[in-house]
Amino acid sequence: MSLIDVVVSDIVQETPTIKSFYLTLPDGKPVGHYSPGAHIDVVGPNSLTRQYSLCGRPDGEDAYLFAVKREEGGRGGSEALHELKIGDQLQVSAPRNLLQIAEDAEHHILVAGGIGITPMLSLARYMDVRDISFELHYYARSEEEAAFLPLLTEKCPDKLHAHLGVGREEQKQRLTETVEATPENTHLYVCGPEGFMDNVRTIAGKKLSEESIHFENFKPTEPEEAYENTEFDVELDGETYHVPADRSIVEVLNDAGCGIDTSCEEGICGTCIMEVLEGTPEHRDNVLTKSDREAGETMAVCVSRTKDPKLVLEYF
Ligand code: FES
Structure with missing residues (x-):
C-alpha cells in the first residue's frame, strides 16, 4: 500500500467523544478530491492503521477531513488520534470507495x-x-x-x-x-x-x-461457522505457489515478492482484491457484495481461500 505524508491543519471537537481532523499536504496545499463515499487508511501515531471515511465536500478545498470517535478499551487507535495536535504529520492511503453512488438510481x-x-x-x-x-x-x-x-x-x-x-x-x-x-x-x-x-x-x-x-462496515465478519483451512496452490503470472493451511494467500504471494497491496488484512478494506481466473473462492471477507461472491470472479486474498486444489489469480 503506498502512503502519502499529510499534515493536520485543523482539529474540531464535534461532540464530547468525536473529533474531526482536516488534512493538507506538507506544503499546505489541498490533498485532492475523491468520489463521494470514499474512505482512506490512516496510519496513526502508534502505527495502527485504521479506515476512516472522508467527510468533507468531495470536490471542495477541505475535502480531506475525517472524524474519529474515541473508543475506550480498544487497541488505542482512536485514543492516539485524539491526542493529535495541529501541525502533526500522518500518513494516509489513496481513497477507496465501497459506497459508490448508484448512477442509475432515481x-x-x-x-x-x-x-x-x-x-x-x-x-x-x-x-x-x-x-x-x-x-x-x-x-x-x-x-x-x-x-x-x-x-x-x-x-x-x-x-x-x-x-x-x-x-x-x-x-x-x-x-x-x-x-x-x-x-x-x-x-x-x-x-x-x-x-x-x-x-x-x-x-x-x-x-x-x-x-x-x-x-460500509469497518469490522471483520464474525464467521457463522468455523472454517476449516485446507492447503492448495495459487498460480499467478505463470508461477505456482503453495498455500499451506496456516498461511493466507497474500502472505505466501508477498513472501515470494509478488508485491500485492494490503492494508487491513482482515477482509474489510478491499485493498487486496484480486481477479479469479480459475477455481472457486471460499469468501471470508466483509467487502464483496453477495452478487460479487456469487460471481466468484474476485476475492480478498488476505482472508479468503478455496477448497479446490488450485486457484489461478490475476492482480489488477
Ligand atoms: S487487505 Fe483489506 S481486504 Fe484484504
Whole structure:
C-alpha cells in the first residue's frame, strides 16, 4: 500500500467523544478530491492503521477531513488520534470507495447511526449540490452526540431527518416507514454500529433488492461457522505457489515478492482484491457484495481461500 505524508491543519471537537481532523499536504496545499463515499487508511501515531471515511465536500478545498470517535478499551487507535495536535504529520492511503453512488438510481436513501454519519456527509453534500434526489436519516442518541448535525441542518435542511434519542423498537418502525415509502428504483446506503446496520439491512431487504443496499462496515465478519483451512496452490503470472493451511494467500504471494497491496488484512478494506481466473473462492471477507461472491470472479486474498486444489489469480 503506498502512503502519502499529510499534515493536520485543523482539529474540531464535534461532540464530547468525536473529533474531526482536516488534512493538507506538507506544503499546505489541498490533498485532492475523491468520489463521494470514499474512505482512506490512516496510519496513526502508534502505527495502527485504521479506515476512516472522508467527510468533507468531495470536490471542495477541505475535502480531506475525517472524524474519529474515541473508543475506550480498544487497541488505542482512536485514543492516539485524539491526542493529535495541529501541525502533526500522518500518513494516509489513496481513497477507496465501497459506497459508490448508484448512477442509475432515481432516488437515494442515506441512513446513518451515530458515527456512521461520516460517509453519508460526502454523499449528501455531493448529491445536494447536483440536485440528485435523496433523503438522509440520521439516528443519534441525542443532539449533543450527533456530530455534524449543525452543518447538515444548514446545508440540506429539506433532506435531513434527524431521529434523536429514539428507542430500538421505535427505530425499527421508523425505518420500516422510510423503506415502505421508497419510490421505484431507490438505492439505500447505510453505515453505523453493527446491530443498527443489521436492522436496516433486514428491513430494507423486505422491499429493496440486495444490489440496491450498500453498506460500509469497518469490522471483520464474525464467521457463522468455523472454517476449516485446507492447503492448495495459487498460480499467478505463470508461477505456482503453495498455500499451506496456516498461511493466507497474500502472505505466501508477498513472501515470494509478488508485491500485492494490503492494508487491513482482515477482509474489510478491499485493498487486496484480486481477479479469479480459475477455481472457486471460499469468501471470508466483509467487502464483496453477495452478487460479487456469487460471481466468484474476485476475492480478498488476505482472508479468503478455496477448497479446490488450485486457484489461478490475476492482480489488477
Ligand atoms: S487487505 Fe483489506 S481486504 Fe484484504
